[in-house]
Amino acid sequence: MTSKKIRVLVAKPGLDGHDRGARVVARALRDAGMEVIYTGLHQTPEQVAETALQEDVDVVGLSILSGTHMTLVPKIKRLLVDNSMKDVLLVVGGIIPEEDAMVLINEGYADQVFTPGDALEKICSYITGHFT
Amino acid sequence: MKQLVEELLKGNRRAAARLITLVENEDRQKTELLQAIYPHTGNAYVVGITGAPGAGKSSLVDQLLQEIRAEGLSVGIIAVDPTSPFSGGAILGDRIRMQDHALDQEVFIRSMGTRGSLGGLSRSTREAIQVLDAFGKDLILVETVGVGQSEVDIVRTADTTIVLLTPASGDSVQTLKAGIMEIADLFVINKADLPGTERTVAEINMMLDMKNSASWRPAVIPTVSIRGEGIEELWTALKEHRLYLETSGQLAEVRLQRVRRELTEQVEYLVKNRVWAEVKDKFVLEELIEKIARREKDPYSSACELLDSINFFESKS
Ligand SMILES: Nc1nc2c(ncn2[C@@H]2O[C@H](COP(=O)(O)OP(=O)(O)OP(=O)(O)O)[C@@H](O)[C@H]2O)c(=O)[nH]1
Ligand SMILES: [Mg+2]
Numbered sequence: 107m108t109s110k111k112i113r114v115l116v117a118k119p120g121l122d123g124h125d126r127g128a129r130v131v132a133r134a135l136r137d138a139g140m141e142v143i144y145t146g147l148h149q150t151p152e153q154v155a156e157t158a159l160q161e162d163v164d165v166v167g168l169s170i171l172s173g174t175h176m177t178l179v180p181k182i183k184r185l186l187v188d189n190s191m192k193d194v195l196l197v198v199g200g201i202i203p204e205e206d207a208m209v210l211i212n213e214g215y216a217d218q219v220f221t222p223g224d225a226l227e228k229i230c231s232y233i234t235g236h237f238t
Numbered sequence: 239m240k241q242l243v244e245e246l247l248k249g250n251r252r253a254a255a256r257l258i259t260l261v262e263n264e265d266r267q268k269t270e271l272l273q274a275i276y277p278h279t280g281n282a283y284v285v286g287i288t289g290a291p292g293a294g295k296s297s298l299v300d301q302l303l304q305e306i307r308a309e310g311l312s313v314g315i316i317a318v319d320p321t322s323p324f325s326g327g328a329i330l331g332d333r334i335r336m337q338d339h340a341l342d343q344e345v346f347i348r349s350m351g352t353r354g355s356l357g358g359l360s361r362s363t364r365e366a367i368q369v370l371d372a373f374g375k376d377l378i379l380v381e382t383v384g385v386g387q388s389e390v391d392i393v394r395t396a397d398t399t400i401v402l403l404t405p406a407s408g409d410s411v412q413t414l415k416a417g418i419m420e421i422a423d424l425f426v427i428n429k430a431d432l433p434g435t436e437r438t439v440a441e442i443n444m445m446l447d448m449k450n451s452a453s454w455r456p457a458v459i460p461t462v463s464i465r466g467e468g469i470e471e472l473w474t475a476l477k478e479h480r481l482y483l484e485t486s487g488q489l490a491e492v493r494l495q496r497v498r499r500e501l502t503e504q505v506e507y508l509v510k511n512r513v514w515a516e517v518k519d520k521f522v523l524e525e526l527i528e529k530i531a532r533r534e535k536d537p538y539s540s541a542c543e544l545l546d547s548i549n550f551f552e553s554k555s
Contacts, residue, residue, distance in 0.1 A: 145334055161347075
């Protein structure tokens with residue numbers, strides 16, 4: 107009788123002003139049956155972590171196009187851990203070089219990294235796959 | 239589980255968030271949790287805000303937050319957005335307009351999807367309100383899109399209900415038809431920077447004057463929530479309505495009604511779940527449904543037979 111839904115925070119930390127990509131991903135996740143909390147542009151890491159806490163999300167998806175992923179992602183991960191949310195799935199999307207992605211994943215800052223070439227279905231099925 | 243409630247009562251934000259999830263997901267422990275929470279509720283003042291999609295509800299909430307916080311009150315916000323009937327997913331975007339208060343520890347915002355279960359929306363919203371009430375929030379604002387019956391039901395849970403209209407959309411007349419007129423304690427005409435505001439305000443005032451039977455006459459307040467105009471007036475009117483409810487004894491009446499509804503809903507909920515669990519245990523409903531569709535049976539006697547077979551009617555003794 108329980109009716110769980112996967113809740114995803116789609117956040118845009120950093121200063122870049124494009125959220126078209128984030129919106130497209132948000133819609134795809136909704137169409138895959140998820141509840142997507144969308145918060146708009148220019149989020150600070152503190153805002154992202156606090157929103158994740160209040161909304162009790164299962165997934166945090168960060169869209170970062172500004173090139174500042176190597177500082178933002180670890181910072182947000184640490185804040186999530188501070189909020190007792192270390193188990194939240196953290197995925198990053200953006201223009202992120204392969205070697206950076208490897209570091210983020212290997213150091214445990216991110217669970218997965220997607221780049222603009224990745225199909226939306228790949229992102230959706232990665233998340234749904236994680237919760238089945 | 240006990241610990242989660244204890245943490246909630248201590249003001250732990252993570253516990254509040256977890257508990258709302260558990261009640262929203264119809265978790266097995268839900269009833270037990272709500273039982274533990276209930277004695278600690280009844281202190282928050284609940285304000286419902288409803289209006290057409292895009293009317294400016296979230297922007298208004300954001301502006302109201304400044305007034306509320308300036309008085310040192312703590313706030314819980316429940317922002318409800320529609321769930322897609324096709325995928326079951328939802329985009330919950332109300333927080334976009336409330337970012338100024340994202341890090342204020344005295345403000346707790348929770349987004350909820352309607353999730354479409356029959357009557358379930360008003361119940362899960364009410365339960366989320368209870369969590370935030372026990373959490374110690376002085377004021378709880380509930381934002382819902384005013385389109386359907388369930389949204390109207392949510393608003394009925396509130397102590398004060400604000401109905402938001404806009405001048406341009408011509409939705410005033412429509413809304414009044416939908417019976418929202420009756421539930422409004424305050425009318426806000428948002429986007430008062432757009433043409434047609436004066437006419438809309440006059441229209442609503444005229445209708446209110448015609449109907450004027452109750453002792454509370456709703457105020458009609460123009461606002462421009464993107465510029466913060468009219469917000470002070472709205473906050474004042476809100477406090478006036480609260481004072482009216484408190485001094486006239488209406489507040490006690492409103493809350494009695496709410497408890498009556500809570501009790502009724504809970505009984506219906508238990509009966510429904512129990513009956514369906516037993517029926518589904520015993521029968522393959524699909525076969526019966528097909529028989530009814532072929533007109534070999536009818537739904538009226540079939541329903542009685544189902545209930546008979548689980549001794550529903552005898553269990554009265
Ligand atoms: N011109 C004008 N635009 C406004 C005003 N208030 C809000 N808006 C705009 O109206 C749009 C919708 O505002 P929201 O606050 O998100 O409205 P809402 O009722 O919460 O929307 P939903 O939750 O999607 O139903 C935004 O683009 C706002 O900038 C206002 O007073 N005047
Ligand atoms: Mg809104």
